[in-house]
Amino acid sequence: MLKSIACGDVRASNIGQTVTLAGWVHRRRDHGNLVFIDLRDSGGIVQVVFNPETAPDAHAAAEDVRNEWVIQVTGEVTKRPPGTENPNLPTGDIEVAAAGAVVLNPSKTPPFYVNEQSDVEELLRLQFRYLDLRRPAMREAIVLRHRVVKYIRDFLDRRGFLEIETPILIKSTPEGARDYLVPSRLHPGRFYALPQSPQQLKQLLMVAGFERYFQIARCFRDEDPRADRQPEHTQLDLEMSFVDEEDVLALAEELFTAVVEELVPDKAVIKPFPRLTYAESMARFGTDKPDLRFGLEMADLSDIAASTDFQVFRSVLERGGIVKGFRAPGCASYSRREVDGLVEFVKSRGAQGLVSIALMGEGGSLEELGQDQVRSSAARFLSLDQVKEIARRTEAGIGDLVLIIAGPSKSTNLALSLLRHEMGRRLGLGDPNLLAFAFVTDFPLFERNEEEERWDAMHHAFSMPKEGHEKLIESDPGAVVGRIYDIVCNGEELASGSIRNHKRELQERIFKVLGYTHDEVDARFNQLLTALDYGAPPHGGIAPGIDRLMMILYGRENIRDVIAFPKTQSGFDPLFEAPAEVEQSQLDELHIRVVPEG
RNA sequence: GGCCCCGUGGUGUAGCGGUUUAACACACUGCCCUGUCAAGGCAGAGAUCGCCGGUUCGAAUCCGGUCGGGGUCGCCA
Missing domain, CATH: 3.30.1360.30 (GAD-like domain)
Known part of the structure; x- marks a missing residue:
């Protein structure tokens, strides 16, 4: 290691020790003779003093150094002279008296302030995201995100869930959002689709007998981004066998409550989560994702x-x-x-x-x-x-x-x-420190699409109707209530789930109402329907959006603020400048011809 | 695809028809300075105002278009 201790870890207990630090120059204060440098690494900030009388070489190096240069410093940890302590820093009681300093890498003057939380045009932040991520607000978001995901994994592991990966290259399915397509070299003219969610895959894992599955899954939807939407987002996808609504909701409530209490204890949740039906929510709040604060x-x-x-x-x-x-x-x-x-x-x-x-x-x-x-x-x-x-x-x-x-x-x-x-x-x-989680239940199974004059699935095509509602599927689709539930919080939809159809016959009737022909069903859903024939257990699940959860936990109004490398509202990545044109040879190999616009 | 907001030195803003050689703060460069921590002092460099076109004697300023960013409706099972 190029350092013996992290900058933020140096304490009074280290006084007298000689330490080696390495990090970024956060700020430099040059008094002509004495030079102070606030040295920053991932653990925090510590002040280093360069004295020309005791360490002329180190002092000379410090004279040249500028903000964001990467340096290595060796020196003794000393108690600060009385009256010069800085109570704003955890390391404020001590400082490091530099004996030697090495410039590991200089830096250009950054395009915006890394060492202060000033407003900067977001496009510029995204172009230099690696600098933006050095700033505390972004850094804390990413750290919290790690803790949340780790907590979720441990929580579910303790309850017998298995994390299972599913393919990113899968198959386009009709309806729902627009798919991102990936051309196949080995099968000219054919395309994979990136998953909008691992919906069918997790149901197949239930048929496979895993009983409790989860995945921190990336999902892709080629639709216009919004403040709370990105072309790719992360879901906690989970599914359980032999359960009903209560089992799934109880688990989700326990998980969300624990995440808040353990990781953002300054925020409050309402226990137990209030429940309202879709009809109630629409009547009282005009939306299925009310802010109940x-x-x-x-x-x-x-x-x-x-x-x-x-x-x-x-x-x-x-x-x-x-x-x-x-x-x-x-x-x-x-x-x-x-x-x-x-x-x-x-x-x-x-x-x-x-x-x-x-x-x-x-x-x-x-x-x-x-x-x-x-x-x-x-x-x-x-x-x-x-x-x-x-x-x-x-x-x-x-x-x-x-x-x-x-x-x-x-x-x-x-x-x-x-x-x-x-x-x-x-x-x-709306109390900013209150997380008003709630369950919205009993969504309609179908939604009338007036333009297309057909019935669409309100949630998705795989949800089971409420008991007694099967008989309405053909006669009055709009009246069929599904075993469908959402979790909402402070006006955001955080999760969506349902008890699924595990009987082929019922699933086929629903596909029929949705207007799929026999051939379409066969082409898109055959794998699932066939699997239902082989002893599919009753099952259901839920899929909370991790990005939106992070927005709420971290108190942000923008999804980009909790994602390390997000895209703009036009789906553009300003850092890599993606999407980009590719070599003609790559297109040839894929049998793709680009038709110019217009 | 529609609607709304934004685009001025490196960053953030002011200026919104002539009195602007485009102002201010911070950053940047140089010099001075032994205890600062948003260090301080002095001096300096740096933008033709996103782009194109129009109106006008005159445009950063008004109009149209366009590009980019943000928000939103559509879209997002």
């Missing part, structure tokens, strides 16, 4: 709206839409400008508009509310009684602002739920 629950106002003369409401309802709203506490005093801002917010998220009702005044009960206290663009269409009823439903009081959206159910719920989260954020209602 605060209330502001939604109320259906359709019946009240129907009794008004407000044409906007009536026409929406005539077309089968809904009218729904929630309260923004204390926001009655919002200015015209602020309210307009909220209107813009929902319009940019698919709503036609926003009706707000401000209940002006301070204190007093709803009963005493006067017409003069109601401020709303729809005021002249609403009777005082109707306003009061709307307030009662949304639990709004004097001083609150009721926000209402009318429109088709899907887009209205979406915009309203985004507005709810936005208001929660603006009003600071």
Whole structure:
């Protein structure tokens, strides 16, 4: 080793020892004679003093050194002179008096500050990610990520799970996300696909009798990235045999709770995790991934709206839409400008508009509310009684602002739920140290795809219907509830899972509703269906997203902040500059001809 | 594919039609300085304002396009 101790490990107990350190120059303070260097390595920072009188050669070397140079220093650990201790450093009681110094490698001036946590354009950080990763915020994220994954592995190992790898080169399956394709040299014109998840593989492992499987699995989806989505992401994929929902949920709850309590003890979780059904979640929060750190629950106002003369409401309802709203506490005093801002917010998220009702005044009960206290663009269409009823439903009081959206159910719920989260954020209602995990259960098995006029799988095609719902599969697909569950936390979907079909006949009926022809099923799912014929055990599982879990544990709003080498929103890797063109010979070998765009 | 925001020395920002030889902080270079720890002092170098085109007597500043980044809707079983 080029060092005898890590920079961050030097303590008062080492005083008198001669140590060799190696690391990066974090900061240099040159007093002309005395030179101080804060030397940094993966373990921390320690101050090194270069004295020209006692060590002229080392001092001369230190004069030349600049930020981020890599140096090796040998010297004695000494107690700092009284009054010069630095309480901000764990190593602040001591320093190393350099006797010798060697420059192991100089550095160019970095393109941004490595030694301070200043904001830097993210593209530049990604181009020089290896420098960005030297900074504490990124470093801590990567270290925590390691601990979380290690904890998960140990936790599952103790419970009899086996970690089993599955192929990265697999087969494209229809539906779901767009696949990343890999051309085959040995089979011209044929392609592997990168797995969107090891779904079928883990089910086959259950048929193989492993009973408890998990994998820290990389998953690939060729769709547009987002703040919480990357083209490739990591899942804790796990599957168990001979279980029902309760077994999977109990395990997941125990795991997540333990991870938080052991690794991020300053964050709190709600125990036990609240549970709500999909229908409940949609009704109360307009989304299947509600932020439960605060209330502001939604109320259906359709019946009240129907009794008004407000044409906007009536026409929406005539077309089968809904009218729904929630309260923004204390926001009655919002200015015209602020309210307009909220209107813009929902319009940019698919709503036609926003009706707000401000209940002006301070204190007093709803009963005493006067017409003069109601401020709303729809005021002249609403009777005082109707306003009061709307307030009662949304639990709004004097001083609150009721926000209402009318429109088709899907887009209205979406915009309203985004507005709810936005208001929660603006009003600071979400405790940043609370991780409000919850289970959302009983998802529909099928979802109507209006454009394509067909039924899609809401979750995926392999989930089992709830008991008693099999008979509805063909007659009323939309009414079939699946044995499907999600874990959500603070408005993010963290995990998704289900009890799977282990009977071929049932699985084939579901494929049929999804519109697959016999040939398509045979081509894509034959391996799974055939396996079900050979004694497939009842089984189910769940797949938490590790990146999103890390966002929540580390308190980041961006998935790139918890990934060592992420891609931009256009799927570009600024460090390697991938994707890139390849040699013509490589294309020839793969029998690929590139058609120029346009 | 749609919508919104951003793009000025190395970094972060200011300037938003002429008074700008584009300002400030930090970084950088040189000199001074024996106890600093975001060390300090003095001096200096460094950007034609992402790119293309237009409007104008005059554009970093206005307009259009384009490229790149971010956010979002679509998409993401």
